[in-house]
Structure formats: structure tokens, C-alpha cells
Amino acid sequence: MSHHDDSIQTTTLQANRALVDDCRTLGVVNSPIDLAGRALAIIGLADWFTTVETPLGLVYIAWNASGLSLAQRTESREAFRAFARAVLGRSVTAGALPEALARGTRAWLAGDNRAQLAFDLTQLTAFERATLMKTREIPHGEVRPYGWIAREIGHPRAVRAVGTALARNPIPLFIPCHRVVRTDGMLGKYSMGGPANKRTILSAEGVDVERLEWLTSKGVRFVGNAADDSYCYPTCYAAREISAERLVMFHDEAIALARGYHPCNSCRPPAAQLAS
Amino acid sequence: MRPKSAVAPSRSLVSISTDPQTPAGEIALAAALACNLESGFEALACAWQNRLYAFELRITGSHTDAEELTQETLVRAWRALSAFEPERRRTLRIRPWLFQIAVNLARNNARGARRSGVLSLDALDDPERLDSDGRGEAAATRIADEDPAVEPEASLERRQRLETLAALLLTIPHAHRLALTLRHIEGMSYPDIAVTVGLPIGTVKSHVSRGAAELRRALDRDRTREAYREETESVR
Secondary structure, three states, X not given: OOHHHHXXXXXXXXXXXXXXXXXXXXXXXXXXXXXXXXXXXXXXXXXXXXXXXXXXXXXXXEEEOOEEEEEEOOOOHHHHHHHHHHHHOOEXXXXXXXXXXXXXXXXHHOOOOOOOOOXXXXXXXXXXXXXXXXXXXXXXXXXXXXXXXXXXXXXXXXHHHHHHHHHOOOOEOOEOHHXXXXXXXXOXXXXXXXXXXXXXXXXXXXXXXXXXXXXXHOOOOEEEEOOOOEEEXXXXXXXXXXXXXXXXXXXXXXXXXXXXXXXXXXXXXXXXXXXX | OXXXXXXXXXXXXXXXXXXXXXXXXXHHHHHHHHHOHHHHHHHHHHHHHHHHHHHHHHHHOOHHHHHHHHHHHHHHHHHHHHHOOHHHHHOOOHHHHHHHHHHHHHHHHHHHHHHOOOOOOOOOOOHHHHHHOOHHHHHHHHOOOOOOOOOOOOOHHHHHHHHHHHHHHOOOOHHXXXXXXXXXXXXXXXXXXXXXXXXXXXXXXXXXXXXXXXXXXXXXXXXXXXXXXXXXXXXX
């Protein structure tokens, strides 16, 4: 083999090696951000998340095929991811809210009590689920005490357990635990940013928080309507229409019942167990 | 709401510290799949997303297709794994198995593209024809201007070289491109490629070498054309 042939062969070898190196480089690629996360969400091993504008500012929400799974205000996407992993035990990946959920959340935040929203509460106990779904029946602009929930779900003595279940609400705002207040009418705790936020969101929903607190300070738990002899929780929409001269205030249901008043059908204040 | 570690299932992310492309990494990943399918699969998806995406990108030349096909590969892998007994998952050779799914999807995708009349490079198996009717240029522009394998600070020359290579790879016949990509881009062994593409090793070797020759010819033509262009421009 001549010297000339040798050099040609070396050049070819070098060219081949360069080609092989370049091929290897073409295999080193970063896939689009969250590609695996999106696949996991499609499979159901991860949830999706996005943000929605609410009276409390931007709130992160997560969802999966069953419905909303988590809502929280956090400082960053990363903080929300970490929070979701701790609470749900799954990762979350950024996505666009499906049309049905987008419509539902919009309507709900706009105050539509009948807004259709699905939830994923599979990680909760039956009691926790019953508690949370009952809060969905409290209309926009109204509040109920813990005892009301306990009575309505058939566990009238489990007031404390109701409080615990509400404190664990994974989807505050959309499951409106902020509409549940202490039996004495004080606002009580709030899982999404403390009592100040509870006041903000209730005010935004049209609750006259100052009037409620004034009534509470006077020990008033129910208001009666002298026109039809019914008594209500103070925030019941029926109670708001009572004219000043027909408004009667009650410290407890026993007095109302004794005076011949009957419980409002809409807000369903306590009555049965004391009447018997 | 406080995290409730006692109630929520603690499905923490299994970290596979070893490279999943090494035999030890593959064994660790298979063991993770056998022991906890959900966390194991999460580790698998994270470990393989880049390689699968690179493979589909080199085969299809389209970022969108590569993204969709990678996603679909993972979804199908999950469905299959869910039906496997733990013992089968433990002994699974993950890489050839995973790329088998990826290859099938890439083949279907190529067929679909041909049928729907989209510009298909696979239909143009004859590289000479590609040049004569000028569609070689279309192939070259099919790669998006930013190739993810080219680091942004790379020299212009290196950038152009890799982009050209990626574009020319798309001009060689599909079967050869598959074999060549698995061998030289993905770095798989011949026995693994044979399992992946479902062909005898001899056929695979022939596909790889024919693919390499075609790629080299395409590169030479490209260089000749480039030189010709430079020359005519300097004359002008």
C-alpha cells in the first residue's frame, strides 16, 4: 500500500469517526419541558395544574380525570409542585384546564351556586367527603356553623370531627369551607391563608361580616320574621328580606320554638331535637 | 392545609441514581417496576423521556411528531406494564422493549403521513430522485432552525454540520434510518436492535451499513453542492 493510499485511509477513518461522534451528539437532546409529566398525567399517575384568578388573587389548582384535586395559594409553581406531592402523593404537571372544568370554576367563582364542578376526593374518608360535599350546599353569600354540617350529614355530635375534616379540605374556595363558621358566629380558622382571608372571601361573596359579628357579640344566633313566624340563620337569603319592624332576634332555637316560630325550610336551623 | 403524611399514600419519587442506559441502571429500574409499578414507572418516564424524544425526532424530523410519539410510547408502555406480572417486570429488558414500542409508533406515523399525502421523505426512497426534483431541499428545511442537540454556544460551523446531518438523515430510506439511528445515535447493540425492530441481526447490520453509506453519499453531495455554490458566488 503506497503512502498516498495510507493517508487517504486515515482521512476516511477520521471522517468516519467525526461522523460517528456527530451521530452520538444528535442523540443528546433535552425533550420539551414536562414531557414525561404530561404522559404521567394522561396515564393518571400525575395531576395537571394551572392558576385561576380569585378574590384572593392567583390560586393554583390541580385536577385529573375525576375532577379538581387540589387548590392552594403558594408563592411559586415549584412551591405548588412540592405541596401537591406532599398532599396528593403525586406529581403535577402544567396544563390547560379542560372546558368543562374551566366553565365550572368560572361560574362557581362568579357566584353560581349550581355551577357543575367535579372533584377527586378519593384520598379522603367517607366522613370527610360527606362533610366537604355538604359545604357545597351552603349558598354563595351565606354561612353556617360547624354544628349545621354535623347535623345535616347525620352525625349531630361530631362537630369537632367536622372541624377537622374542613381543616383538611384539599380544595378550599371550590369546596367552600370558608362558609362554615364557629357555632357562636365567630369566623374561625381558614386553611388558605388564615382568618383575614376568610373575611376577605366572605365579604367578596356578599356576607355582611360586620353585621354578623355585631349580632354574634350580642349573642344572637337566629333571626325571626314576625310576618311568617319563621326563624333563620342571620345570613340566610330569606332573613335578608325581613323588614326592620318585623325582625326578631333569638339567642337560641328553644326560645324561637317556644314563641311559636318554625325553622326556615331553606337554611334549616336546628329545631327537631329540642322540640322533642 | 397541612400535608398529611399519615393519610396520603407516600408514593415518593424513586430515584434511580444509576444511568438507566447501563445494565446496572436497567436492572435497578426493572426492580423498581416490579416492586412499585407507579413510582417505578414515574422513574422510567423521567429516565427515558430524552432518549425516546431524540430517537423520534431523528426519525420524523418534526418536534411536534416527536413529542406526540414519545408521549404515546410512554402511555402504551404503561398499559403494557400494568398487565405484566411483577416477575415479568423484574426481568424485563427495558431499553429494547421500550424502543420496540417507539419504533412501531414511528412506523405507523410514517405510514399515516404517506397516506394523508403529507410530504413524506419515506416515500422518496430514491435519494437521486430527491435531488432531481429538488425535494432534498424540503427535507433540509424540515428540521426546525433550532436543533436541541446543538448547544446554543456551539460554533456556527458545528451547528451547521449537525443540522445538515440531521436533515440528511431524513432523506435515507425508513428502514435504514431506523437501524442507523438505533445503532449510531441511540448507541444500541446489534442484538438489541434486532429485538427492537423485529429483524434478524444480519439484516439489521446490512441496514445499518447501507444507511451509513447512504448518509455519507448524501453528505458528500451536500458538500459538493456547497462547494459549487461557494465557487459560483466567488465568481460573481
